[in-house]
Amino acid sequence: MKIVHPLAALLAFTVFAGAAGAAPLDYPSAPRQPVSDSYFGTVVSEDYRWLEKTDSPEVKSWIGAQNALTRGVIDALPQRAAIKKELQAMVGGGRVTRGSFAFAGGKLFALKRAPPKNQAMIVVLDGRARLESERLVLDANVLDPSGKTAIDWFEPSLDGERVAVSLSKNGSEDGTLYIYETASGKPLPDVVPRVQYPTGGGSVAWNADGSGFYYTRYPQGDERPKEDANFYMQVYFHRIGTPAAQDEYVIGKDFPRIAEIKLSTSEDGKYLLAEVANGDGGEHAYFLRGRDANWLRIADYTDGFRRAEFGRDGRLYALGLKNSPRGRIVALQLDSPGGGLPAAAVVVPESDAVIENVVPTASRLYVNYLAGGPSELRVFGLDGKPLGKLGAAPISNISAGARLAGDAILFGSQSFVRAFAWYAYDPARRGAKPVKTRLSDAPVYAVNGGIPGVRVVREFALSRDGTRVPVNIVYPKGGKRDGSQPMLLTGYGGYGVSLRPFFSRRVAFWLRHGGAFAVANLRGGGEYGQDWHLAGNLTKKQNVFDDFIASAQLLVERGYTARDRLAIEGGSNGGLLVGAAMVQRPELYRAVVSHVGLYDMLRVELTPNGAFNVTEFGTVKDAAQFKALYAYSPLHHVQDGAAYPAVLLTTGEHDGRVDPWMSYKMAARLQAANPGGRPVLLRVASDAGHGIGTSLA
Numbered sequence: 258m259k260i261v262h263p264l265a266a267l268l269a270f271t272v273f274a275g276a277a278g279a280a281p282l283d284y285p286s287a288p289r290q291p292v293s294d295s296y297f298g299t300v301v302s303e304d305y306r307w308l309e310k311t312d313s314p315e316v317k318s319w320i321g322a323q324n325a326l327t328r329g330v331i332d333a334l335p336q337r338a339a340i341k342k343e344l345q346a347m348v349g350g351g352r353v354t355r356g357s358f359a360f361a362g363g364k365l366f367a368l369k370r371a372p373p374k375n376q377a378m379i380v381v382l383d384g385r386a387r388l389e390s391e392r393l394v395l396d397a398n399v400l401d402p403s404g405k406t407a408i409d410w411f412e413p414s415l416d417g418e419r420v421a422v423s424l425s426k427n428g429s430e431d432g433t434l435y436i437y438e439t440a441s442g443k444p445l446p447d448v449v450p451r452v453q454y455p456t457g458g459g460s461v462a463w464n465a466d467g468s469g470f471y472y473t474r475y476p477q478g479d480e481r482p483k484e485d486a487n488f489y490m491q492v493y494f495h496r497i498g499t500p501a502a503q504d505e506y507v508i509g510k511d512f513p514r515i516a517e518i519k520l521s522t523s524e525d526g527k528y529l530l531a532e533v534a535n536g537d538g539g540e541h542a543y544f545l546r547g548r549d550a551n552w553l554r555i556a557d558y559t560d561g562f563r564r565a566e567f568g569r570d571g572r573l574y575a576l577g578l579k580n581s582p583r584g585r586i587v588a589l590q591l592d593s594p595g596g597g598l599p600a601a602a603v604v605v606p607e608s609d610a611v612i613e614n615v616v617p618t619a620s621r622l623y624v625n626y627l628a629g630g631p632s633e634l635r636v637f638g639l640d641g642k643p644l645g646k647l648g649a650a651p652i653s654n655i656s657a658g659a660r661l662a663g664d665a666i667l668f669g670s671q672s673f674v675r676a677f678a679w680y681a682y683d684p685a686r687r688g689a690k691p692v693k694t695r696l697s698d699a700p701v702y703a704v705n706g707g708i709p710g711v712r713v714v715r716e717f718a719l720s721r722d723g724t725r726v727p728v729n730i731v732y733p734k735g736g737k738r739d740g741s742q743p744m745l746l747t748g749y750g751g752y753g754v755s756l757r758p759f760f761s762r763r764v765a766f767w768l769r770h771g772g773a774f775a776v777a778n779l780r781g782g783g784e785y786g787q788d789w790h791l792a793g794n795l796t797k798k799q800n801v802f803d804d805f806i807a808s809a810q811l812l813v814e815r816g817y818t819a820r821d822r823l824a825i826e827g828g829s830n831g832g833l834l835v836g837a838a839m840v841q842r843p844e845l846y847r848a849v850v851s852h853v854g855l856y857d858m859l860r861v862e863l864t865p866n867g868a869f870n871v872t873e874f875g876t877v878k879d880a881a882q883f884k885a886l887y888a889y890s891p892l893h894h895v896q897d898g899a900a901y902p903a904v905l906l907t908t909g910e911h912d913g914r915v916d917p918w919m920s921y922k923m924a925a926r927l928q929a930a931n932p933g934g935r936p937v938l939l940r941v942a943s944d945a946g947h948g949i950g951t952s953l954a
Contacts, residue, residue: 281932281933281934282326282330282932282936282937283326284326284928284932284937285319285322285323285326286319287305287308287319287925287928287929288307289304289305289929290304290305290306290307291303291304292304292306294859296859296877296883296887297880297883297884299883299887301859301887301893303857303892303893303922304925304926304929305921305922305925305926306922308918308921308922308925309860309916309918309921309922311910311916311917311918311921316918316921319921320921320939320941323924323938323939323940323941324939324940324941326938327905327938327939327940328940330936330938331938343766344762344763344766346701347700347701347702347762347765347766348372348762348953349372349373349953352372352697352698352699352700352701353369353370353371353372353697353698354369354370354677354696354697354698355367355368355369355370355380355679355696355697356368356658356697357410357411358658358659358667359411359412359413359659360384360659360660360661360662361413361414361415361416361417362413362414362415362416362417362418363383363384363417363662364381364382364383364384364413364417364439365381365382365383365384365386365659365661366379366380366381366382366394366411366413366417366420367379367380367381367382367696368380368408368411369391372953373953373954374396374398374953375398375404375953375954376397376398376401376404376406376407376408376953377397377407377408378393378394378395378396378397378398378408379393379394379395379408379411379420379422379437380392380393380394381394381413381417381439384661384662385661385665385681386661386667386681386694386696388695388696393442394420394437394439394442395408395420395422395437395442397424400424401426404953404954405426405427406424406425406426407424407425407426407428408422408423408424409423409424409425409430409432409453409459410422410423410453410459410460411423412460412461412462412463412470413439413463414463414467414470415463415465415467415522415524415525415526416467417439418438418439418440418467419436419437419438419439419445419463419467419497420436420437420439421434421435421436421461421463421470421472422434422435422436422437423452423453423459423461425453428909428942429455430453430454430455430914431453431454431455432452432453432454432459433448433449433450433451433452433453434447434448434449434450434452434453434461434472435447435448435449436497445497445498446498447495447497447498447499447501448501449472449474449495449501449504450477450501451474451475451476451477452472452473452474452475453473454475454487455865455866455914456487456488456515456517456865456866456868456869456914457473457475457487457488457490457515457516457517457518457869458473458517458519459472459473460472460473460518460519460520461473461520462520462521462522462529462530463522463526464494464522464526465522465525465526465527466526467497468496468497469494469495469496469497470494470495471492471493471494471507471520471522471529472492472493472494472495472520473490473491473492473518473520474490474491474492474493474504475487475488475489475490476488476489485514487865487866488514488515488865488868489509489512489514489516490509490512490516490517490518491506491507491508491509491510491512491518492506492507492508492509492518492520492531493505493506493507494507508531508544508546508552509531512533513533513535513536514868515535515536515868515869515871515872516533516534516535517533517534517536517537517869518531518532518533518534519531519532519534520532521565521566521567522567523567523591524567524569527547527548527591528545528546528547528548528567528573528591529545529546530543530544530545530546530565530567530573531543531544531546531552532565535558535872536868536869536870536871536872536873537752537869537870537872537873538752538794538795538871538872538873539563539752539753539787539790539872539873540558540559540872541556541558541562541563542554542556542557542558542560543555543556543562543565543575543597543598545573545591545594547591547594553594553597554597555573555589555594555597555598556575556597556598556599559579560577560579560597560598560599561577561578561579561580561787562575562576562577562578562579562587562598563575563576563578564576564613564614564615565598566614566615566616566617567591567617568588568617568639569617569618569619570617570619570620570639571590571591571592572588572589572590572591572617572639573588573589573591573598573601574586574587574588574589574604574615574617574622575587575589575598575601575615576612576613576614576615577598577603578786578787581606581607582786582787582788583607583608583609583610583611583612583785583786583787584607584611584612584613584786584787585603585605585606585607585612586603586604586605586612586615586622586624586641587601587602587603587604588601588602588604588639589601603641604622604637604639604640604641605622605624605637605641606641608626609628610626610627610628610633611626611627611628611783611784611785611786612624612625612626612627613625613626613627613632613656613755613783614657616657616660616666617639617660618660618663618664618665618666619663619664620638620639620664621636621637621638621639621644621664621684622636622637622638622639622641623635623636623647623657623660623666623668624636624637625655625656625657627755627757627783627784629727629778629784629785630652630715630727630729630755630756630757630758630776630778630784631651631652631653631654631757631758632653632654632655632656632757633646633647633648633655634646634647634648634655634656634657634668635647647668647680647682647691648668648670648680648691652672652673652713652715652729652758653670653671653672653675653758654669654670654671654672654757654758654759655668655669655670656668656669656757658679661681661683663683663685664683664684664685665681665682665683665684665685665686666681666682666683667679667680667681667682667694667696668680668682668691671758671759671760672713672758672760673713673729673731673758673759673760673764673774673776674707674708674711674713674731674760675706675707675760676699676700676703676706676707676760677697677759677760678693678694678697678699678706679693679694679696679697680692680693680694681694700762700765702762702765702766702769703765707760708765708768710733710734711731711732711733711734711768712731712732712733712734712736713729713730713731713758714729714730714732715727715728715729715730716728716730716811716815718777718804718807718808718810718811719807720780720800720803720804720807721803721806721807722800722803724780724792724800724804726777726778726779726780726804726807726808727777727778727784728775728776728777728778728808728811728812729758729775729776729777729778730773730774730775730812730817731764731768731773731774731775732768732773732774732817733768733771733773736773737816738815738816738817739816740813740816740817740818740819740822741819741822742771742772742773742817742818742822743771743772743773743818743822743824744772744773744774744775744812744817744818744822744823744824745767745772745773745774745775745824745825745826746774746775746776746777746805746808746809746812746823746824746825746826747774747775747776747777747825747826747827747831748776748777748778748779748804748805748808748827748831748834749779749781749782749827749830749831749834750779750780750781750782750793750801750804750805750830750831750834751781751782751793751794751801751830751831751833751834751873752781752782752790752794752830752873753781753782753783753787753790754782754783754830755778755782755783755784756776756777756778756782756784758776773817773818775808775812775817777804777805777808779793779801779804779805779808779834780792780793780797780800780801780804781793781794781798781800781801794873794874795873795874795875795882795885796875796881796882796884796885797885798874798875798885798886798889799885799888799889801834802834802837802838802841802889805825805834805835805838806838806841806842806845809823809825809838809842809845809846810845813845820844820845820846820847821847822847823845823846823847823848824846824847824848824849824850825838825839825846825848825849825850826849826850826851826852827851827852827854828851828852828853828854829852829853829854829855829914829915830855831851831852831854832851832852832853832854832855832856832915833854833855833856833858833891835849835850835851835854836849836851836854836855836856836891836923837889837891837894839891839901839902839904840891840894840895840896840901841889841894843899843900843901843902844900846902847902847903848902848903848904848905849901849902849903849904849905850904850905850907851904851905851906851907851920852906852907852908853907853908853909853914853915853917853920854906854915854919854920854923855915855919856890856891856892856919856920856922856923857890857892857893857919857922857923858874858886858887858889858890858891858892858893859877859883859886859887859890859893861874862874862876862877864915864916866914866915867916874886891923892922892923892926895923895926895927895930896930897929897930897931898930898931899930899931900931900934900935901927901930901931901934901935901937902935903935903936903937904924904927904935904936904937904938905938905939905940906920906923906924906937906938906939906940907920907939907940907941907942908920908921908939908940908941908942909941909942909943910941910942910943917941920939920941921939921941924937924938924939
């Protein structure tokens with residue numbers, strides 16, 4: 258649930274949503290079987306808990322019928338064939354992209370995507386990222402020609418001679434670790450199970466000489482009860498050439514049940530860092546293993562630190578948020594950590610913009626700043642002295658991608674109308690200007706790297722409590738502000754995740770066909786820092802929905818669109834967003850598309866990943882938090898006879914982040930509420946999960 262889903266501008270569905278006089282659909286039978294629970298004296302009933310038994314024959318039959326209905330409706334749309342052909346050309350048009358960079362042993366490793374190949378591959382380049390030096394290490398498409406095996410993540414050894422790779426199937430993110438030689442691409446016999454799962458993720462950090470690595474390990478066998486199989490992550494050490502059953506426990510027995518661990522090693526291999534998140538709410542502790550092999554807690558969960566990175570100068574740099582909600586950068590001397598990060602020296606103080614992260618190089622700090630959505634990259638000396646900016650542009654997204662040798666880095670740049678591109682910057686080279694690379698090809702549908710004939714404006718909606726909420730609007734130049742424009746609005750509003758300006762083929766397609774597009778930067782995200790996040794989580798979650806509703810109202814009131822031409826879309830936490838917005842203000846939208854969303858907020862914490870979300874959403878075991886959850890839980894506020902927008906819900910059977918029965922129950926409830934109203938369609942993918950690792954096809 259900790260991800261932002263890419264926008265899927267389903268033009269065919271919004272066309273269908275606007276069709277007049279469509280006959281009511283014959284929905285698959287979903288018997289009402291009332292079940293009641295009591296919370297602090299409040300009795301709550303629901304009718305579709307039987308759909309939570311996802312492996313039962315009754316549920317599987319119902320899913321098959323829902324898929325057949327959805328497929329039949331969408332396939333019958335006269336526009337669909339042309340739309341599919343055009344989208345296939347855009348998606349599979351041969352654009353090669355590289356990302357997820359890792360610099361090790363003077364080499365640059367990357368994940369490379371090359372449509373129409375279904376999955377990514379791992380490649381290695383020289384230290385200057387020259388394409389002519391690129392070599393293949395692992396191609397997941399060769400490993401599994403069906404396209405159903407995905408690379409979750411990878412980590413090269415410090416000398417760059419080997420690569421540890423987590424692989425999973427069917428979008429499950431249930432990863433097993435394998436080791437490959439960089440030079441030959443051959444696998445080693447080592448296989449380490451249960452290193453990665455959607456609940457807490459997974460991570461690896463190599464030791465100094467490449468003879469082994471530290472890794473995150475989930476319970477195995479009968480070590481824990483079945484209900485705890487995807488909790489209690491710990492750190493183990495694996496020595497190359499030995500069975501995984503002999504791996505040594507390192508740390509983690511005292512970590513929380515919902516710990517999420519990220520491991521990293523200093524470039525000289527002398528220090529190991531374990532970042533431990535207490536679920537998804539934003540509390541992080543840090544543990545440092547020094548040269549003496551002893552562990553030191555250098556920050557507790559309440560100290561407010563995040564995104565710690567090893568420098569090349571014997572220091573650890575970290576982002577501090579406590580008493581500085583927009584962020585400050587501190588530096589901890591590794592050989593004398595003293596009082597840990599809380600006592601570390603401040604090198605970049607808090608300022609007007611929000612610090613997102615820091616990339617330390619030999620003599621510089623590259624710091625990502627965010628200003629309500631748009632971002633920029635500022636440069637400092639290791640002493641905090643400002644040295645300028647890189648690639649600043651209005652309403653754009655500039656972010657550091659990887660550090661290379663010395664002070665050289667790669668950074669990415671994109672906007673709503675300018676395609677993403679990687680730039681190389683090395684202050685030691687003559688001219689010292691950013692140079693556009695060919696690490697990501699420009700899309701074939703982009704004209705001179707962008708979308709011509711469109712305009713981007715940034716408006717501010719007034720939420721119910723008077724808070725100003727940024728709304729980024731992309732629409733054709735010369736477009737009339739008379740309400741005639743079809744508009745697609747999206748948002749997220751959770752986990753401190755920030756929605757930066759982004760370039761999307763789906764948005765380009767939507768604009769090409771006369772639509773307009775808007776992104777709302779809602780509370781619950783991190784666009785204005787930690788205070789902005791905390792104003793939209795736990796018992797304050799309703800603020801997020803108020804912000805989104807205000808954004809939709811702004812688009813209508815200022816003539817960008819009209820209610821009968823407004824569609825909203827979201828995924829994961831954004832699916833909860835559009836679900837809540839729909840049941841609270843159904844008359845405000847004509848179509849709703851929700852991917853892998855949360856709808857039953859009273860039973861979220863009973864799911865494996867839902868337990869990790871308690872620090873973000875709250876728990877029904879707390880009276881005040883139950884009251885807040887029940888007040889906005891979409892499933893519990895669907896009203897019989899209400900005139901809801903047309904709805905499309907999508908999910909995957911292997912989703913380990915948001916259980917698919919969330920979508921099943923919401924679809925059944927909406928279909929029963931108004932069977933003669935606008936369509937409510939459910940699409941369930943049998944070979945996908947939360948969207949991560951899904952094949953391109």
